Amino acid sequence: MISVHPHFITDDKGKKIFVVLPMKEYKNIMERLDDLNIIKLYDEAKNEDDGERVFFSDYLNGRNSKNA
Numbered sequence: 591m592i593s594v595h596p597h598f599i600t601d602d603k604g605k606k607i608f609v610v611l612p613m614k615e616y617k618n619i620m621e622r623l624d625d626l627n628i629i630k631l632y633d634e635a636k637n638e639d640d641g642e643r644v645f646f647s648d649y650l651n652g653r654n655s656k657n658a
Contacts, residue, residue, distance in 0.1 A: 592618060 594615055599608035611619075 592622065594619075 592615070595612060597610040598606045599610065601607050
């Protein structure tokens with residue numbers, strides 16, 4: 591669990607409009623969001639996997655013949 595110690599900035603009516611976090615907490619949240627995004631991308635790629643594989647050498651040969 592992330593420990594967060596927010597400070598709120600309010601408007602004239604007392605409505606919270608901004609949140610201020612210590613930099614360490616902000617960076618921790620951003621790192622965790624990045625990790626979640628990587629997991630999401632992995633899950634999407636796994637769901638789209640059709641099982642077809644290409645040997646790296648075949649890929650390179652095909653690439654070299656296109657550049658010739």
